Amino acid sequence: MLALVKSGPGPGLDLRDVPVPSVGINDVLIRVHKTGICGTDLHIEAWDPWAARTIAPPIVVGHEFVGEVTEVGANVADFHPGDLVSGEGHVVCGRCRHCLAGRRHLCAYTIGLGVGRDGAFAEYVVLPMTNVWHHWPGIDEEVAAIFDPFGNAVHAALSFPILGEDVLVSGAGPIGLMATAVVRHSGARYVVVSEPNGFRRELAARMGATVTVDPRERDLTAVQSDLGMKEGFDVALEMSGNATALRTAISNMAHGGGVAILGLPTADISLDVNHIIFNQLTLRGIYGREMYETWYQMTVMIQSGLDIRPVITHRFDFRDFEAAFAAARSGDSGKVIMDWQS
Ligand code: NAD
Ligand code: ZN
Numbered sequence: 110m111l112a113l114v115k116s117g118p119g120p121g122l123d124l125r126d127v128p129v130p131s132v133g134i135n136d137v138l139i140r141v142h143k144t145g146i147c148g149t150d151l152h153i154e155a156w157d158p159w160a161a162r163t164i165a166p167p168i169v170v171g172h173e174f175v176g177e178v179t180e181v182g183a184n185v186a187d188f189h190p191g192d193l194v195s196g197e198g199h200v201v202c203g204r205c206r207h208c209l210a211g212r213r214h215l216c217a218y219t220i221g222l223g224v225g226r227d228g229a230f231a232e233y234v235v236l237p238m239t240n241v242w243h244h245w246p247g248i249d250e251e252v253a254a255i256f257d258p259f260g261n262a263v264h265a266a267l268s269f270p271i272l273g274e275d276v277l278v279s280g281a282g283p284i285g286l287m288a289t290a291v292v293r294h295s296g297a298r299y300v301v302v303s304e305p306n307g308f309r310r311e312l313a314a315r316m317g318a319t320v321t322v323d324p325r326e327r328d329l330t331a332v333q334s335d336l337g338m339k340e341g342f343d344v345a346l347e348m349s350g351n352a353t354a355l356r357t358a359i360s361n362m363a364h365g366g367g368v369a370i371l372g373l374p375t376a377d378i379s380l381d382v383n384h385i386i387f388n389q390l391t392l393r394g395i396y397g398r399e400m401y402e403t404w405y406q407m408t409v410m411i412q413s414g415l416d417i418r419p420v421i422t423h424r425f426d427f428r429d430f431e432a433a434f435a436a437a438r439s440g441d442s443g444k445v446i447m448d449w450q451s
Contacts, residue, residue, distance in 0.1 A: 112169045112231030113430055120156045122170065122230075124430065130227060130235035134182040137241045139194060139234050141449045143254040144427075145173035146437040148282075149224065154434055163224065171230030172198035172222040175244070175253035176449075185238045193244045195256045196229065196236045197404070198222040199397050203239070213400040214264075230427070232449055242404050248411070251421050255283075255444050256407055259417060260398030261371060262287035262348075263407050268393055269344045269367035272296040277329070277342040278318070279358050280349025280372055281309040283444045286316050286420045288346050293317030294415040297344075299336050303329065303354065308441040315419045324354065329361045342366060352378040364388045371395040420444045426451050 112127045132138045153160045153170050178192040188194065201208050201216035208216050222228045222236070244253050252259075266288040276297045278285050281304035292300055293316070302313040302321045310321040322332055333341070341363035347355050350372035358368055359380060368390060385392065398404065411417075420443040425433035427447045437445040 110232035111427070112227075113171060113427070115153055115156075115164060115166045115168050115170055117166050118156065118161065120154065122154050122430065122434075124428065127169065127231070129233045132180050132182050132235055133237075134184045135237050135239075136182045136235050137178055137185060137188050137194070137238050138180040139174075139176040139196070139236070139241070140179045141174050141176040141229055141232060141234055143175050143250055144171050144229055144447045144449060145255040145258065146171075146433060146445045146447065147173055147258060149221075150230070151434065151438055153224075168223070169227040169229075169231050170223045171228040172196070172224070173255055173257040174229035174234065175250050175256075176229075176234070178241075179233070181238070188238060188241060188243075193246065193248070193250075193253065194241050195244065195253055196222060196234065197240045197242060197398065197400055198257050199400075200226065200237060200240055201400070214397050219397075230430075230447070242401065245408070245412070249418065251424075251446055252411060252417060254446055255417075255421070256404065257398070258284050258444070259287050259407055260403045261395070263291055263410070264398050264403045265346050265348070265369040265371045265395040266291040267295065267406060268369045268395060269391075271344065273298055274343035275299045275336075275338055275363075276301070277345040277358055277361065278302045278313070279345065279347050279354040280304060280351065281306070281313040281321070282348065283420055284371065285346065285348035286312050286443055287417050288348060289313050289316040289318050290415060290417050290420075291410065292344075292346075294410055299338065301329070301332055301336075301342070303357070304349075306440050309443075312419060312422075312443055316417075324357065329357060333361065340364065345369070346371065348372045350374045352376070356380065359384060359390065359392075362388060362390055365390070367391045367393065369393050369395050421446055424448065
């Protein structure tokens, strides 16, 4: 099969012929239809310090996908050839305290698809059956292809009550954009999106932002007073990884507010802890998706009218992966999809 491989240490990816993965007794083999490019794939492609520390080449990269089951192992009863599925990219141990208690997103021994095991930027991918999610017939396959990052957005966006609340989203990358649509769908009053990139601010408005702000030009106190807000944001979703964005969010919260932190900073961030204490804020780290409550929430929100399609801005054949990666890296993009069926 053809696959995008990180062949050795250093920048770049190779489109290579590699063996179709073998199918263990608990595994599901999937013919990949479409994939999404994630920031993680960009880090691996560029071979930054995180990738150099984390990745052991050769490895097939990629973890956001939709495809069709082609073969199942002897123990697998719930999946059949022809089923349309996506995969949860975190393969957990199944044996630790949290896994046994059903809190699999808290597993400390998680292995990442396309990070610690061969991934989905390939004609075929194999996963344990416990990592495979059934889609309903008729789902838009491009939407199905990005359930993994959509799940990051949903996990963060629904980590505090949203109905009637005023929400700040910092960073309108693909995940912040989807989170904007999720909190709008979930009954937020005001959704303020802070994002320096104009292309992405425009997308945020389409995803349901009440107001979009360039943080270099306007401060959030002014935005709050324009909206008639008096006490600050009830919920903030930090989706930029930027230190100033996190500090600004914290200083604009209402007493008792909740800050979900998903954006990954590249260095330590100092925070005003007194402010966090006296204003009784809750800061919560968000990683991955809950298995499988988040997947259920994604499914039913799409079925009840949530539309995340505006986040998909670019489509490429997998053979044009270099152009696809360049589009994802440019910043003037939302989600970039590669098609593996041509
Ligand atoms: P992205 O890099 O495409 O988006 C980040 C956005 O933040 C960009 O549009 C950028 O312009 C904006 N930004 C930069 N400085 C800002 C500032 N001061 N104020 C407001 N916005 C600012 O990333 P993405 O793919 O949307 O992912 C969002 C973040 O989440 C990234 O940091 C990513 O590494 C991280 N991530 C975390 C998880 C997890 O499980 N915790 C999973 C996937 C991604
Ligand atoms: Zn575990």
